[in-house]
Amino acid sequence: MRRFLFVFSVLFFSVFSAQTKPNLVPYPQSVEFSKGEFILSNTTAVKGNEKSFEYQFFLKSLNKNYQLDLSKNERTHGTDVIFVSVDKDKKEDYEINVAENFMSVIGKDDAGLFHGIQTMLQLIQNSKDGKIPAVKIKDYPKFAWRGMHLDVCRHFFNVDEVKQYIDYLAMYKLNTFHWHLTDDQGWRIEIKKYPKLTEIGSKRKESMVGAYVDNTFDGKPYGPYFYTQEQIRDVVKYAQQRHITVVPEIEMPGHALAALSAYPELACTKGPFESATKWGVFDDVFCPKEETFTFLENVLDEVMKLFPSQYIHIGGDECPKTRWKECAHCQELIKKNNLKDEHGLQSYFIHRIEKYVNSKGRKIIGWDEILEGGLAPNAAVMSWTGINGGIEAAKSGHFAVMTPGAYCYFDHYQGDPQSEPNAFGGFTPLDKVYSYNPVPSELNPEQAKYILGVQANLWTEYITDFKQVQYMIFPRLMALSEVGWGTADPENYKEFESRVIGQFKILDGMKVNYAKSIYNISGKVVPANEGIAYELTVSQDPAGIRYTTDGTEPSLDSQVYQNPVRVKKSMTVKSAYFEDGKLKSAVSSQEFTVSKTTGKKITLEQQPSENYSFGGAFTLVDGIIGNTRQLGKTWLGFQGKDVVATIDLGQKTSFSEVYFNTLENKGSWIHLAKSAQVFVSDDGRNFKMIKEIGTQEIQDSKGKITLNVGNQTSQYIKLIIENAGIIPAGNPGADSKAWLFVDEIGVN
Known part of the structure; x- marks a missing residue:
């Protein structure tokens, strides 16, 4: 039996003909x-x-x-x-x-x-x-899971806004809405058996504002904000009508401060606790005792009645083991169950929860840390720290959703950080999202069947209203949709970009506050003879680019961009795009600090994390000093790894000073270097150390390290910057690998 429906429209936008590719996103098969x-x-x-x-x-x-x-x-x-x-x-x-x-x-x-x-x-x-x-x-779609995530814990969005979000997913054929409902900063779902979760846990006394390193707060109470069960049923039905599955996330065992503020007896210590006012990771987590499991099972009972989804997301990420190490009950539980360590206890926790969820006819999915200590039998993995979690899951016969931060975190910057609103960090522009292939090359065809699909995540630490939500997801949502649909063609990115610009007319009609970074000038440092050059690109006609090198604002009378701008000395390049005699873009400004290493050949023994690897090793000698408030495209980030960089100056060169920058942001697990050593060589093989500094000197310098090395002459310089290692107790992320962020390595 077929049903027939007849439809028509008379509002028309851009032209297309039989000879041009129609402006469709995602593009059909x-x-x-x-x-x-x-x-x-x-x-x-x-x-x-x-x-x-x-x-x-x-x-x-x-x-x-x-x-x-x-x-x-x-x-x-x-x-x-x-x-x-x-x-x-x-x-x-x-x-x-x-x-x-x-x-x-x-x-x-x-x-x-x-x-x-x-x-x-x-x-x-x-x-x-x-x-x-x-x-x-x-x-037809290639992947069964085409998802978008929304964090409503750091900042809350009302039912109408959530429905708008779902509408955006439906427009571009996504079929999964991952609703992040609980975290340290707020509990957002009504649980009738535990009313204090929303009476107490849905509010916090204030919120962190500005860049994390500023450590400033607004002093304004936030909340109570939460969804009633009736509101949740309404949203779930709304999504179902649009053929979108809503997957709820109830965080455990970590990210639990909001819950512990309401029910402190579920922790390893007595408390008291409060919903977090800062962003980051905190040591107080759920204690794996029977009353905790009873609590979580009762919570999940109510959650599963509200959400008919096959999968229930149980978090499982970023769970410090500090409290468990100090807890007599936890240590006894490890011994009783012959667990190897606290990572084994995490696995025990996840296994317990999975067994209960399975008994209700559902399955669990969690962030890739649920792999710690051994994966639960029927669990699916959401691979966010990279692609390795998804690879490990698929090779062991578990389903995986690929959502690596380097490609799929929409809280990252999408344009030049200097002209973008404050964001979490990282650099994930439209073309990078579009380039992603969710099926890792490491998998054979049989293993690849376990890749359910792809998802992008929107964490809202720095997103305070729905207009900013729109800004961060558009137009990157379009790239994600085409990746998930299976028709993305990164080699023809410019053609996709033109379709995106065509889609802007639709968004304009909907009054969506999308990012216009695509119109702004993008700058890239490239090697040039005896130095570097600054290459400028724009989505429109590059003949419209004007630039200056003397610090003045660009105008129609400024230099017309034709070739990459040579950077032979310290200077500031400002650029803008003009069309029909009018300024059409934001003014981009890039300051260069040139030294004897600028543009030289550099190699790294260990590569940075994919999330913080823009430009690779060359970023360390590109003449750009990283902004300490913006972890965008000017820093390299290494988790648990030392930086071992070797620079070839091209010929024997005299110098007396070596400098580099590191960061400290302990709330985000970023620690200053433990030590640093400078070596020199004439042949690139045999090195001798000429300078070493320790932790105290680095601490005193606050990360801006300048080393006086005396009068030296050599062709090769090797710099070893030692990672802080395992984060010590008393710090956020204790017992985890510290991050080391490094920027420009210069020589004078």
């Missing part, structure tokens, strides 16, 4: 144009199963967006109509056929129909004068 076109008119009828959500969704979308009420138009013949039908085949596939007399979309199931509707709306939105080129589209 197969698009074939033919001669002819379908001409829409305001007499086009709307027919179908009036009780179906898809039918009503079409009518309401047309009425809301285009002020068209076509519900009363009727047709008894097969022309001037758009046919929409469903084949019950339990797939997300669909087909669209545009001919001179009709348009049709056939969904293999209701989800396929809905996806086809989204594509049809984009076809209509991109038409001109009601003319849609004749085309056949056959389409």
Whole structure:
């Protein structure tokens, strides 16, 4: 039995013809144009199963967006109509056929129909004068899990805003909404058996503001903010209608301060506790005692009644073992169950929770730290620290969702950090998201079947309102959608970029506050003869770029950009894009500090973390001093690794000073270096140490290290910067590997 639906629109945006690629995101698997076109008119009828959500969704979308009420138009013949039908085949596939007399979309199931509707709306939105080129589209997704995450704990977003977020996912054919509902900074879900979770845990006395290193607070009480169970049912139904599964996350055993503030007896110590006012990771976590498991099981009972999703996310990430090491009960539990250590205790905790969730017919998914001590039998892994968690899970026969921070963390900067709002750190521009392949090359075809798909995450430490949510997800959500759909083509990124710009017209109509970083000038340092050059690019005609090197603001009368700007001395390059005589971009400013190492060949014995590796080793000699308030694209980050850098000066060179920068941000597990040694060599093989400094000297310098090495002449310089190692007790992230952030290595 097929259901038929007829739809029409007369609001038109950009032109496309049979000779150009239509502005569709995500791009379909197969698009074939033919001669002819379908001409829409305001007499086009709307027919179908009036009780179906898809039918009503079409009518309401047309009425809301285009002020068209076509519900009363009727047709008894097969022309001037758009046919929409469903084949019950339990797939997300669909087909669209545009001919001179009709348009049709056939969904293999209701989800396929809905996806086809989204594509049809984009076809209509991109038409001109009601003319849609004749085309056949056959389409289906590559990955079963195409997700977006939203953290509502650090900052809260109301039901209407959450529904808008779901609408954005639906527009671009994502099918999973990961709702992060509990954390140290707030408990956001009503649990009727434990009312103090929302009475106490849904608020905090103040919030951290500005960059983390500023360590400043607003002094304003935050909350109580939470969702009632009735509101959650409403959101879940709203998402289901749009063929989106809502996966709730209840954090355990770490990130539990908000819960412990309400029920301190669930901790290893007596407390008292309060919801965290700072961002970061904290030592007080759930204690694995029977009353804790009873509490969590009761919480999960209520959660599973609200969320029909197959998977329940139980967190499992960033759980310090400090309290467990000091807890007599925990140590006795380790002995009693023959566990190796506290990591084994984490595995024991996750196994207990999984067994309970499985008994209710559900499955758990957790961040890749749930691999610690051994993975629970039926657990799925969400791989965020990199891709290794997903690889390990897939090779052992466990499903995995790939969400590595380097590609999928939308709280990272997406443009030049100097011209972007304050963000968490990292640098994840649109093209990097688009370049991601969720299936690691390390997996064979059989193992690759365990990769469920891809997800991007939006953590909200620095996102205080919904306008900023919009800014951080758009346009990167479009790149994610095409990666998840399986049609991303990184080699033709510019073509994708042009489609993104076309989509901006739709977002403008919706009054979405999307990031315009794509219009801003992007700068990249490249090696040049005896130094470096600064390469400028823009998504539009590069002839519109103007720049200065004397510190003045660029204008139409400034130098026209033609070739990379040579940087032979310390200077500031400012650039901007002009179109039709008007400034169209933000002004980009980059300061350069040139030394004898600038632009020289550099090698690293150990590579930085993928999240903080932009530019690779060359970042350390690119002439740019990192901004201590922005961990964007000017720092390299190493977790648990020393920096061993060797620089080839090209010839014997005289110098008397070596400098480098490190950071301290203990709340984010970033510690100053433990020591540093400088070595020199004439052949690049045999080195001798000429300078060494220890922890106290580095602490006194506050990370800005300048080493006087006397009068030296050599071709090679090796710098060893020692990582702080394991974070000691009493610090956030105790017992974990410390981060070491390093920037420019200079020689004078």
